[in-house]
Amino acid sequence: xxxxxxxxxxxxxxxxxxxxxALGYTMVYGIVKLIxxxxxxxxxxxxxxxxFAMANWALPFPVAILVAMVGCAVLGxxxxxxxxxxxxxxxxxxxxxxxMGVSLFIENFxxxxxxxxxxxxxxxxxxxxxxxxxxxxxxxxxxxxxxxxSILLMVALxxxxxxxxxxxxxxxxxxxxxxxxxxxxxxDRIITITFGIGSALAGAGGVLFGFAYPQIQPLxxxxxxxxxxxxxxxxxxxxxxxxxxxxxxxxxxxxFTSAYVSSTLRDAxxxxxxxxxxxxxxTGILGRPGREKV
Amino acid sequence: xxxxxxRLSPGWLALIVTVLAYAxxxxxxxxxxxxxxxxxxxxxxxxxxxxxxxxxxVYGYTGQFSLGHAAFYGIGAYASAxxxxxxxxxxxTLLLGIAAGAVIAGLVAFLIGLPILRxxxxxxxxxxxxxxxxxxxxxxxxxAVIPMxxxxxxxxxxxxxxxxxxxxxxxLGATVVLRNLVFSSVGRALVSVRxxxxxxxxxxxxxxxxxxxxxxxxxxxAGVAGALYAHLYAYLNPFxxxxxxxxxxxxxxxxxxxxxxxxxxxxxxxxxxLLEGLRVALPASIQDWRMxxxxxxxxxxMIFRPGGLFSGTEFGFLKPRSARRRT
Numbered sequence: 344x345x346x347x348x349x350x351x352x353x354x355x356x357x358x359x360x361x362x363x364x365a366l367g368y369t370m371v372y373g374i375v376k377l378i379x380x381x382x383x384x385x386x387x388x389x390x391x392x393x394x395f396a397m398a399n400w401a402l403p404f405p406v407a408i409l410v411a412m413v414g415c416a417v418l419g420x421x422x423x424x425x426x427x428x429x430x431x432x433x434x435x436x437x438x439x440x441x442x443m444g445v446s447l448f449i450e451n452f453x454x455x456x457x458x459x460x461x462x463x464x465x466x467x468x469x470x471x472x473x474x475x476x477x478x479x480x481x482x483x484x485x486x487x488x489x490x491x492x493s494i495l496l497m498v499a500l501x502x503x504x505x506x507x508x509x510x511x512x513x514x515x516x517x518x519x520x521x522x523x524x525x526x527x528x529x530x531d532r533i534i535t536i537t538f539g540i541g542s543a544l545a546g547a548g549g550v551l552f553g554f555a556y557p558q559i560q561p562l563x564x565x566x567x568x569x570x571x572x573x574x575x576x577x578x579x580x581x582x583x584x585x586x587x588x589x590x591x592x593x594x595x596x597x598x599f600t601s602a603y604v605s606s607t608l609r610d611a612x613x614x615x616x617x618x619x620x621x622x623x624x625x626t627g628i629l630g631r632p633g634r635e636k637v
Numbered sequence: 638x639x640x641x642x643x644r645l646s647p648g649w650l651a652l653i654v655t656v657l658a659y660a661x662x663x664x665x666x667x668x669x670x671x672x673x674x675x676x677x678x679x680x681x682x683x684x685x686x687x688x689x690x691x692x693x694x695v696y697g698y699t700g701q702f703s704l705g706h707a708a709f710y711g712i713g714a715y716a717s718a719x720x721x722x723x724x725x726x727x728x729x730t731l732l733l734g735i736a737a738g739a740v741i742a743g744l745v746a747f748l749i750g751l752p753i754l755r756x757x758x759x760x761x762x763x764x765x766x767x768x769x770x771x772x773x774x775x776x777x778x779x780x781a782v783i784p785m786x787x788x789x790x791x792x793x794x795x796x797x798x799x800x801x802x803x804x805x806x807x808x809l810g811a812t813v814v815l816r817n818l819v820f821s822s823v824g825r826a827l828v829s830v831r832x833x834x835x836x837x838x839x840x841x842x843x844x845x846x847x848x849x850x851x852x853x854x855x856x857x858x859a860g861v862a863g864a865l866y867a868h869l870y871a872y873l874n875p876f877x878x879x880x881x882x883x884x885x886x887x888x889x890x891x892x893x894x895x896x897x898x899x900x901x902x903x904x905x906x907x908x909x910x911l912l913e914g915l916r917v918a919l920p921a922s923i924q925d926w927r928m929x930x931x932x933x934x935x936x937x938x939m940i941f942r943p944g945g946l947f948s949g950t951e952f953g954f955l956k957p958r959s960a961r962r963r964t
Contacts, residue, residue, distance in 0.1 A: 378759060429940045436702075437943035440891050443884055444935035451928035569766070569880070576763050611774035614767035621764050622752050 345479030350602045351595065356486050356555060358594025359493035363548030364571035365578075365586040366500060367419075367541025373517040373581030374537050376435065380442040381422055383568015384449035385542045389415045389549025390466070390559045391459055397467045404469045404554075408492065411546040419542025420535050428531070453561040463560040466553035489551050496547055497587060500540070504583060513537055517581060566610070570597070573617045579630030588628060592616075651954035659805055666801060676801050678913045680869050683804035684862045686905035687811045689889040690898065691858025696887070697895040698819055699851030700831025701754060702762040705769035706859050706886045711776055711878030712745055713738030713860030714867040715786060718795045721868065722785060726796030735807075735864040742860025743853050750852040754845070769883055776875035791874035798868040807865060808902075811858060812955075816898055818854075820957040827851045828896070859886075892938060894945030899952040904945070 364386050371379045389411040396407035426445050430438045453459040473484045504510040515523040516533045524530050552567065553559045574593040578585025596616055600609040620628065662679070665671045671679070692706045717734030724730040753764045780788030787793065818824050826847045829837040838844050867873055889908050893900030911934075915927045942948075 376759075378762075426936055426940070430943065433939075433943040436891055436895070437939045440888065441936050441939045443888075444932040444939065447932035448929060448936065451925075451932065455925050455929065565880075569770070573763065573767065576760070580759075607778055608774060611771045614770045617767045618753065618764050618771075621756055621760055625756055625760055 346602075348480045350598050352480060352482060352486060353602075354595035354598035355591060356489050356594070357598055358591035359489055360548050360552045360555065361567065361571045361574050361594050362587045362590035363493055363496065363544045363551070364567060365575040365590040366497070366583065367545045368572045369575040369578075369580055369583060369586040370513070370517075370537050370541045372575065374513065374520075374534055375427070375431075375438075377427065377438050377442060378572065379427075379538075379541075380439075380568070381445040381449060382541065382545055383564035383566075383571070384446050384453075385415050385419055385422075385564075386545040386549045386552070386568060386571075387559070387561060387564030388418055388449070388453070389546030390553040390563065391453070391549075392546065393550030393553055394464060394466055394559060397469060404488075408547050408550050411550045412543040413546075415546025415549070416539040416543040419538040419545075423535055423538040428534075450561055450565070459561050461561065463558050466557040466559055468554070468557065485555055489555050492547065492551060496544060500544065501583065503540070509533070509536060570613060573614065577617055577620055577627055579627030582627070582629050585627055585629035592628075647954035651952075655809065662805075663802065675913075677869070678909060680799070680801045680804045681866075682906045682909035683801070683808040684866050684869065685886070685889060685909050686808045686902050687804075687865065688859050688862035689886050689893070689901045689905045690811050690815050691855040691862070692886050693855075693890045693893075693896070693898070693901045694815060694818075694827075694858065695852050695855035697890060697897070697901075698824065698831060699827045699848060699855070701848055701852055702758055703765040703852070703855075704762045704880070704883050704887065705765035705767075705772070706856075707878045707880070707882035708769040708772035709742040709746055709856040709859035710863040710866070710882065710886075711772060711873075711875070713742045713863030714873050714878070715776065715779070715792065715863075716741040716860070717864030718792055718867040718873060719783070719785065721796055721798065722794060726798055728798070731798040731868060734868070735861055738860040738864030738867075739857045740860075742863070743857035746856030747849060747853045750849050750856075754848045754852060766880065766883075769880055773875055773879050776878060779875075787873075789875055791872055791876075793872055795867055795871045795873065797871045799865050800869070804865055804869065807861060811861070812898060812902065815858075816955050819898070823847070823850070831896075888935060892935070892945055894947035894949055896949045897945070897947040897951055898955055899950070900945055900947030903947070 364382065367382050367385075368379060371377060371382070392411040392414045393407045396402045396410040397404065402410065422445055426441050427438060430441055454461050468485075470484070474481045475484075476482075504513060512523070512528045512533050513536070515526065515528060516530055520530055523533075549564075552563075570593055571590060574589035575586045576589070577592060578587070578589030580586075593613055593616075597609045597613050600606075600612040604612070624630070662671070666676050688706065688710055691709075692703065695701050695703050695706070717731075717738035720734035720737045721730045724733070749768055753761060753768070756764055776786070777789040779786035780790070785792065819827070826837070826842050827850070829840075829842055830844050830847050830851075834844050837847075863878075885908075889904045890901055892908065893902070893904030912927070912931065915930060916924070919927060
């Protein structure tokens, strides 16, 4: 039983990191209907920014997260302006291919020796790892911080989207772009802001990921990126609580597969769950079943 | 049209040009003017063409967005390699292996297609992507069931049975079959599913049947390509059948232009030679930049020519007579 609880905690920890990435995917998809493949790489850049902030500039951990968030937000907005904006009215496949191109570009560019270099780096730990024992389940202070920061960010995002004017504009644009424009919303600005916020969350996720699983390298974003996207689809793409729910499920399923079945099969099981959910409920767990219109 | 002398039709002309081009290439290869390295690259270009024609059938003509093409490519490669390794290397086992690769890839595509082709656009893409990743994991762990497959260490001991000539013949065959398919009534049914599923259904087209048909045939193309690859490279590693490989093929199809055979052929050859050409053209010190340049080419291309090279048109000789007269 305590083994089960222990794995559940581990799964939740992974799930929370996925959730931070999945939120960016889901918000961007909700507004521009684009699978932003580069998002996983923004997450990777966030991990590196956190690394540089702590290892090279000796900044404290909370500041490192802020540095990563701001850096990633800028990166996300630049990507949107340069690569996606010119394709706003092009066929969707062109935008998708462009997203893949941007993703490969970031991966291979940061892989160059004078940028980040291909060698994995050890992520610094600003303080010693302490373990608390709660009824047979050990929780490290790292887990506590990952939980705390991700919950804080998710609450902040929910508040922002539901209670601010910009958040309302975001929801309006995701419902109907043209009508929002008629209501006087600057759609381009909202899209840029969405990319910025999504990327900032991914940046924070990157730092937390490096913090919890302390090794980073330029290709580290691919798999978590894909899984986070899958999590967003699982919960119902375009729906913010859905992304959180899907990500937590994804993290827990993956951890349980590693713990109880085989760690080599965890990706297969994670994606198998996705296919089954899609077949049973194509719009995701929280998604509203849509009807095809002529 | 009503000239006194009957002129050669473009189809025959194209055939003669193809044969001459093949003869020229083969002469250059046997006299070692084109060295074995570039022969291999030419072979890979042909394999890419076969695989990409298949994806073009799935996505370009039938409109079913698949991000798992490399999985079927891998299934074909492993199936054929198992056949030639267990039955001994010869031309006949190779042919049997290629057939096995095509049939098994097609069978898997049919079985997986029946449930997942109900999904639309992005959801289908994600489901096929998931399938691709699952297959990669299965290839990685294959040695637990069939030790010969080698798991993540890769499968070795495959005889090098194919060469440029084999690939060329298969690529030519694949082109002719696809061309005849898409300009038939079946092809029009496939395109109607792509254009508007509901409307197609309304005029009496069994969309499920045609979607499954297009998907299965396209994946069989991937199976053939995989079988050719296995016996050209003589080594298989699950790494070569991952998600990025699916993206590669998708790129070729999109850069060539969706729903264009000519575009796919040109893009497959150009893409393979561009990647290898950069390897030769760039000095060793900036070799790593190759992988930076090619995504940039991709993005710039998409921004300035989103319809791909051919945007749905064809070389004249690939069109049927009726379509030719109209233009």
